[in-house]
Amino acid sequence: MAASADRLDVLIRRCYAGLETDVLRAEVLHRLRGILTIDAAFFATVDPATLLFTSATADEPLREVTGEFLANEFGRPDVNKFTTLASSADPVESLDHATRGDRTMSSRSVELMTPLGLGDELRAALVSGGRCWGVICLHREDAATGFGEQDLQVIRRLGPHLAEGLRRSLLVGGESPPTQVGPGVIILDEQLAVVSISPEAEYWLAELDWSHTSEVPVAVRAAAAQLRRLQDLPEGSSGVKLRGRGGRWLAVHASILSGPDERTAVVIEPARPAQLGALLLDVHGLTPAQQRVTALVLRGRSTRQIVEELHLSPHTVQEHVHAAYDKVGVGSRRELIAALLGGQ
Numbered sequence: 175m176a177a178s179a180d181r182l183d184v185l186i187r188r189c190y191a192g193l194e195t196d197v198l199r200a201e202v203l204h205r206l207r208g209i210l211t212i213d214a215a216f217f218a219t220v221d222p223a224t225l226l227f228t229s230a231t232a233d234e235p236l237r238e239v240t241g242e243f244l245a246n247e248f249g250r251p252d253v254n255k256f257t258t259l260a261s262s263a264d265p266v267e268s269l270d271h272a273t274r275g276d277r278t279m280s281s282r283s284v285e286l287m288t289p290l291g292l293g294d295e296l297r298a299a300l301v302s303g304g305r306c307w308g309v310i311c312l313h314r315e316d317a318a319t320g321f322g323e324q325d326l327q328v329i330r331r332l333g334p335h336l337a338e339g340l341r342r343s344l345l346v347g348g349e350s351p352p353t354q355v356g357p358g359v360i361i362l363d364e365q366l367a368v369v370s371i372s373p374e375a376e377y378w379l380a381e382l383d384w385s386h387t388s389e390v391p392v393a394v395r396a397a398a399a400q401l402r403r404l405q406d407l408p409e410g411s412s413g414v415k416l417r418g419r420g421g422r423w424l425a426v427h428a429s430i431l432s433g434p435d436e437r438t439a440v441v442i443e444p445a446r447p448a449q450l451g452a453l454l455l456d457v458h459g460l461t462p463a464q465q466r467v468t469a470l471v472l473r474g475r476s477t478r479q480i481v482e483e484l485h486l487s488p489h490t491v492q493e494h495v496h497a498a499y500d501k502v503g504v505g506s507r508r509e510l511i512a513a514l515l516g517g518q
Contacts, residue, residue, distance in 0.1 A: 178209050182328060185209070189339030194346050195219060198339050199231055206312075206332075210325055214292060214313040216243075218392065219340055221414040222305040222456055225257050226400060228416035229382075230392040235290045236313070240392070241366055241399075246282045248400040253280040260299035260306040266330045268321040270294045287313065294320020298329045302337035305456050310336075344417055344457045357443035364436045366395050378442045381418030390440075393426050398438045401428045415445050415453055425449055447515040454514050458501045467494035471507055472515055 185205045193201065199217050206212065218230035226248075232240065246252055253272050259265045273279040277293070287295065293316035300308040310329070314320050358375025360368060368390055371379075382391045389395070393414050413427030425445040431437045451472065455465045470480045480491050495507070504510045 178328075181205060181209050182332065186332060186335045189335040190342070191339075192346060193339065193343060195229065195340065195343040196231075198343050202336060202339075203231075209328060210312065210321075211314065212312045213315045214290075216311040216313075217308070218310075219308045219416075220256075220306055221416065221453070222307060223453060224414055225260055225306060226414040227309075227392045227396040228414055235292075239286050239290065240389070241395070242286055243282075244366070244392075244395055244399040246286065248396065250281060252282050254295075254297045256297065256299055256306075256309045259297060259309075260301060262299075264330070265299040265301050265306075266296070266326050266333060267298075268294055268296045268326060270320045271326070288316065291316050293317050296321045296325060296329060298333050300333050300337035300340060302334050302341055303456070303459065303461070305337075305341075307337045307340040341457060341459065353444075355444075357441050360390060360394060360440040360442065361431075362390075362395075362398050362438045362440060366390075366398055366438075369437060375440075375442055378418070378424055378444075381420055381422060381424065382416070383419060394440050394442070397426050397428045398440055401430060401438065415449060423450055451514070458498075460498055460501055464494045464497050464501075467491055468498045468510070468514075471495060471498070472511055 185202065188201060188205070189198070191198075199219075203212075203215055203217060206215075214233040214236050216230065216232045216236055218227040220226060221228050236243070247256065253269060254267050259267060269277060269280060269283060277283040277288070283295070287293070292313045294314045296312040298310050299306045300310065312321070312329075355374055355377050358378050359372045360375045360379075361370045363369050379390065379394075382393070384391055393416050397414050413425060415423060415425050417423055423445040424442055426440060426442045428438055428440045431439055451469065452465070455468060460468060466484060467480055467486075470483060475483065477488055477491050477495075480486070481488055484491070495510075498510060499505060502510055502513050504513050
């Protein structure tokens with residue numbers, strides 16, 4: 175028991191080590207297996223605005239059912255959906271606990287997990303500062319008993335620290351050089367397989383470590399899957415913003431094409447500053463109050479105008495502005511605007 179507690183403390187400290195996303199994710203899964211029994215794992219980062227996956231890693235045999243998993247996650251009601259956990263007071267839950275041991279209550283379990291020889295699953299939304307930065311799903315081989323309360327407590331303790339590590343990982347890395355490459359287009363068929371792809375899309379997918387021998391990244395498939403299953407979506411909800419390996423922020427959004435073949439067009443392009451505003455404020459860890467003030471600074475409002483608009487004292491406004499300076503790593507309004515709106 176003491177050894178497991180020590181390992182968990184080490185893992186929590188590693189969340190604040192300034193690791194890149196992929197490095198952090200690999201180390202977490204490796205160290206977590208020294209604390210819990212895990213037979214398979216799925217671990218994804220998400221866009222906090224839409225909760226669509228921006229990157230993911232999955233153990234075998236989970237990889238072979240990725241398409242079916244996306245269809246379930248974004249298109250069907252089921253037990254312990256990540257979107258539900260992200261807004262719950264307790265963002266950690268197991269399948270067996272939620273269904274009182276009746277796994278047949280979950281279509282995901284019956285149709286996907288059981289045929290793979292998997293039983294109970296432990297799911298968590300990784301939330302920090304009121305924003306979800308990732309999700310994790312741990313699986314046990316099919317058996318009468320699964321994850322216990324002690325296992326859930328481990329993930330409850332780890333979750334906020336892991337979310338903070340994922341948020342900080344988005345600040346790791348340098349700036350990408352300028353490029354004149356425009357939007358790229360990918361056409362997917364009903365099974366989310368690539369029908370055609372433009373050279374511009376190939377360029378941007380390379381930023382996401384895609385090669386022609388692999389399926390398109392999970393962010394592309396997730397945006398398309400959500401749109402295909404839920405066609406009455408609010409504007410912007412079928413899109414996702416993510417950071418490429420070179421540090422450039424990209425926007426991915428999908429549209430259904432008219433015609434008998436049920437094809438989906440996915441556009442991938444550099445994200446515009448206006449698209450990134452709220453996300454970058456979240457990434458830098460600004461509180462909601464700091465974000466409200468900073469958003470007006472980015473719109474060119476003076477201190478007096480912000481005081482009048484938000485009904486705050488000048489002292490409070492200045493406190494929030496200087497807190498934003500510290501978190502973004504700048505020393506003036508001009509530098510703040512340049513850092514958040516002037517580029518990547």
